[in-house]
Amino acid sequence: xxxxxxxxxxxxxxxxxxxxxxxxxxxxxxxxxxxxxxxxxxxxxxxxxxxxxxxxxxxxxxxxxxxxxxxxxxxxxxxxxxxxxxxxxxxxxxxxxxxxxxxxxxxxxxxxxxxxxxxxxxxxxxxxxxxxxxxxxxxxxxxxxxxxxxxxxxxxxxxxxxxxxxxxxxxxxxxxxxxxxxxxxxxxxxxxxxxxxxxxxxxxxxxxxxxxxxxxxxxxxxxxxxxxxxxxxxxxxxxxxxxxxxxxxxxxxxxxxxxxxxxxxxxxxxxxxxxxxxxxxxxxxxxxxxxxxxxxxx
Numbered sequence: 001x002x003x004x005x006x007x008x009x010x011x012x013x014x015x016x017x018x019x020x021x022x023x024x025x026x027x028x029x030x031x032x033x034x035x036x037x038x039x040x041x042x043x044x045x046x047x048x049x050x051x052x053x054x055x056x057x058x059x060x061x062x063x064x065x066x067x068x069x070x071x072x073x074x075x076x077x078x079x080x081x082x083x084x085x086x087x088x089x090x091x092x093x094x095x096x097x098x099x100x101x102x103x104x105x106x107x108x109x110x111x112x113x114x115x116x117x118x119x120x121x122x123x124x125x126x127x128x129x130x131x132x133x134x135x136x137x138x139x140x141x142x143x144x145x146x147x148x149x150x151x152x153x154x155x156x157x158x159x160x161x162x163x164x165x166x167x168x169x170x171x172x173x174x175x176x177x178x179x180x181x182x183x184x185x186x187x188x189x190x191x192x193x194x195x196x197x198x199x200x201x202x203x204x205x206x207x208x209x210x211x212x213x214x215x216x217x218x219x220x221x222x223x224x225x226x227x228x229x230x231x232x233x234x235x236x237x238x239x240x241x242x243x244x245x246x247x248x249x250x251x252x253x254x255x256x257x258x259x260x261x262x263x264x265x266x267x268x269x270x271x272x273x274x275x276x277x278x279x280x281x282x283x284x285x286x287x288x289x290x291x292x293x294x295x296x297x298x
Contacts, residue, residue, distance in 0.1 A: 041065070041266035048262045064263030068271060071264070077230035078271075080144075084229055085211040085275075088148040092207040093200060095153050100161030101192055106171070115162075118155045128220070135221055146221035147214065147229070154210075157203055164199040165192070209276055230272055237264050 039057045040048050047058035068074055103111050131150065140146040169192060177187045193200075215231035222228060 037266050037269050041263070041270050045263055048266070064267035065271070067263055068267045073225070073228075073233050074230070074268065074271075076226060077228055077233040080227060081212055081230040082275075083144065084147045084214065085208050087144075088151070088211040089204055089207045091148060091152055092154070092157075092211075093203045096157050096161050096203055096207075097193070097196065097200065098188075099153065100158050101165050101169075101188060103158075104162050104165035104169070118158060122155045132220060141221055142223050142227070144227060147211075147217055150217065150221075151210070151214075154207070157206055161199050161203060164196070168195060168199075205279065208279060212272075212276055234268050234272055237261065237268060 035055060036053065039055060040053050041064050042057040042060050042062070043053045044059035044061050044063075047053055052058045102108055103115055105111070135141060135146055135150055138149075140149060173191065174187060177191060182190070213231060215229060215235055218227075218229050218232050222232075
């Protein structure tokens with residue numbers, strides 16, 4: 001049988017064309033700043049300062065990236081951000097998955113009350129000062145744990161993971177495992193976790209991006225420069241224009257101080273964005289599935 005399809009009318013074609021044009025304009029608006037930052041990072045300081053860079057690199061050079069890698073604070077900040085992201089994400093995913101599965105079990109006494117209290121924290125926030133006092137009383141100020149423990153669990157991610165388990169893990173599977181003598185812990189690690197790759201990938205991406213881009217907590221809780229994440233270093237260069245004087249002397253032959261700052265801004269933005277771009281392809285195949293299933297009402 002020949003495939004039959006309904007032909008689009010004139011109004012449908014006009015709508016599709018206008019929709020395509022609109023989406024292309026939005027894509028250009030979003031992509032152009034990114035293209036400009038990458039182009040400026042590979043351009044010479046004089047070209048950036050004079051406004052010659054529009055789309056493609058002008059007088060291509062790697063001096064900006066060389067200056068970044070010669071900046072010791074960048075390496076320290078990169079190592080700190082990597083630690084916060086790795087350890088923090090592992091802790092976040094572990095707590096979220098275990099809590100979400102427990103709250104998805106119908107035989108858990110008081111699960112609705114616990115869930116209501118968790119949602120309550122989303123609607124009514126204590127504020128910066130009470131949270132700061134709690135962190136201070138726990139002795140976490142100016143420590144690495146101040147960047148990890150206060151955000152150990154995101155309630156929104158907990159809700160998504162809980163819904164995922166309610167939709168994906170049937171009660172019959174648990175009953176069959178219990179008949180075979182499987183304990184709750186063994187069922188969780190042997191059955192639930194292997195079936196939860198999509199939601200674990202989603203949670204990993206959400207938490208990892210959050211930790212990598214985190215700088216406000218560092219402003220509140222961290223005073224030791226050796227514990228600053230990469231985003232604080234980037235902030236100092238972008239907003240406060242703080243550059244180590246010894247570093248400027250090392251690249252004085254390449255650019256003046258203002259030109260160096262411009263190179264550092266764009267080059268460091270590109271370097272700070274690379275880890276997130278590297279992670280995404282590995283979780284992309286699970287990302288859409290996990291979000292769609294986890295967003296269903298259970």
